Amino acid sequence: MATTTTEIEADIHAHDDHNHGPEPGLMRWVKTTNHKDIGYLYMWFAFSMLLIGGAMAMVIRLELLMPGLQYVEPQFFNQMTTMHGLIMVFGAIMPAFVGLANIMIPPMIGGPDMALPRMNNWSFWILPFAGAMLLSTMFMEGGGPAFGWTFYAPLSTTFAPDSTDFFIFAIHMLGFSSIMGAINIIATVMNLRASGMKLMDMPLFVWTWFITAFLLIAAMPVLAGAVTMMLTDRNFGTSFFDAAGGGDPVMFQHIFWFFGHPEVYIMILPAFGIVSQIIPTFARKPLFGYSSMVYATASIAILSFVVWAHHMFLTGMPVAGQMYFMYATILISVPTGVKVFNWVTTMWRGSMSFEIPMMWAVAFVILFTIGGLSGLMLGIVPADIQYHDTYFVVAHFHYVLVTGALFSIIAGVFYWLPKWCGNMFNEKLATIHFWWAVISVNVLFFPMHFLGLAGMPRRIPDYSLQFADFNWIASIGGFAFGLSFILLAYIVVDCIRNGKPVKEARVWESAKGLEWTLPTPAPYHTFTEEPPRELILKESSHSAH
């Protein structure tokens, strides 16, 4: 790539025109440095992975429809639970949030693009390769990873199939991508924010992502360390997780959850941000308690690094350790409660209207709170002894991750989709889809609480007869919920291709924020000049200016 001076000069002249549109042809998507292009790539990738991971969930629910072994071998069932978890966490939820950050942060902060656009492209273009490597393990001799998404040693070291090494490198690549994405978001928020926008003027979606990015940078390298130790334990004779050499399998769990607990906040803090954008719009009131929202987000982030061993209450840790991790965990419910009450108070006496994004946001607040409350139950040591490794845990984290994280992503897509493509979606179909999904998801996950409390263990293909009825109900709900995503795909594609054009810049009449001052559909290049401070204050969704 030796470029001569004349070429550079010619290039600079080409650069004078900042309003050029996208490059024609498919290579646009490969070479792109445009934050929206990259964001859309992230979203489509995440949606494809959601369908693949969802198909695996369907296999799981099919096998669990009735007691006994019907359709799949136990080993394959274990591969399904493992890959379902890994794909949903690393392939669907995280990339979808990074995609939303890419599309929305520059317009929200009055910036031109992401701060490091080529690195942004690389963050995305690692993902398809990493995802392919992860999925390829299923077709290898010995099958794919079957040790659960938490890949505890020694299941993932001594007793794992050869394909585990491909899994390890897939995790390395995914982590590398996440770290670069997080660095980019931090640099964008710190450096490309309009100079008239102070930190406490930032919309909450920007704040929550800014804080999430720090979590990613601190947590993902630790995961890289954990899988590296696995790699050397498996192949080069080290004994990190081997007691015979002075190591400890429990040490794996400590390192994993030191990453893993911040990870669960990585998957929920941006969701808080999205919901905090949507609710004020449709309650027609400024967000209640903006600064407490910011401090609560930061508190949750800090606490997330000191509570990891609540996933390990049953590993035989000293009672003092159990007590500390229990109290620290319960402490998180304070800032989380602040958030939930702030959302409710924002809605209180507002001029509420229930457009599709608002319905999803309200569903989020209610259902995420259910997931949060079951999390409190799990955080209590004596209770956790009963709940540990049962379907209660499965119910808990699906309420936070599906009706929490995923619902917020769907809410965000419906909220911003008209701005992205310039068309309104079919609201009638979207309403049907909303009720279909919300009812079926509860039919799917709510009975799992009862199953867990009754003692049904997770990650098993077969179960005792007394669990049959609730499993049948959950499976029916699961199939219905799975089908709802085909309707979602139809609604989105139909909106992009045939939707009724939206002319207003402010798609939702009371939406506030700089992103709504841009024309609809959003121009290829976002702000080419910084918006002035008066506009920023006028568009603030949290102050009464």
Next chain:
Amino acid sequence: MQQSKDQYYVPEGSYWPIVGSIGMAFLLGGFASSLHGSGLGAGLAVLGLVIVVFMVFGWMGQVVSESEGGYYNQQVGKSFRIGMGWFIFSEVMFFAAFFGAMFYAREFSIPWLAGEGNNMWTAKLLWPEFSANWPLVKMPNPETFAVPSALVHAWGIPAINTMLLLCSGATLTWAHWALYNKKRDQLIYGMIATITLGVIFLGFQAYEYAHAYGDLNLKMTSGVYGSTFFLLTGFHGFHVTLGTVMLICILMRIIRGHFTPENHFAFEAVAWYWHFVDVVWLGLFIYVYWFTG
């Protein structure tokens, strides 16, 4: 030519990221295959490495020519600095995982295996002969591990290496001053001195490894001390190697007349990286070699 300075700068599209992804997939996929006896795997890994190296030089080359061509403004430089700073922080967390593993083994798993606290039965039932020791030379089950006859003494090569790296940090700062004050000769000598010290460090480290493997029987397979010793010092040595290569690239750019007192992000980034590698070494010297008792 300076037009872009007052405006936002968004770089044009590039093929380098996808080239990098393909290289990375070949490198890691090939390496994983080679671990399971695939003859093709090693070849693929080497091919992947070549592609990645090609990508790094190509990508950086493009950035350097854009920078020298006057495309970049202060804002781009600041984004680069923020990016490099937080990248280094992510590296700190990577090392923290291995330091954490070492402290955990030393403070928890080894005493517990020897029966400390309420772990009496762990010790009685698993390896009753085992007593806690650190650095671990007598493993709970010595039969399956390489038992070292001695350890690397802190006040030999490691102490010399500490001095080398600390000096290299000083020479690099000396070079940085020279860059600010436009003293070209001092700048080049400072860089050469830093690189030389880095290379000597790596030479000593290689000698120490040979000594540990050949004479002391201290290996990666020597239980958890050997594991943490070689992974910590190994990753550190890898970072020193990368840092040295980057310093050489910077020296070559200096010789070509790049960098001004106002505009030398690449120099700064590499200097930060080098100081970070220094600090990690201090942690290693103290906790891996010195305070082991």
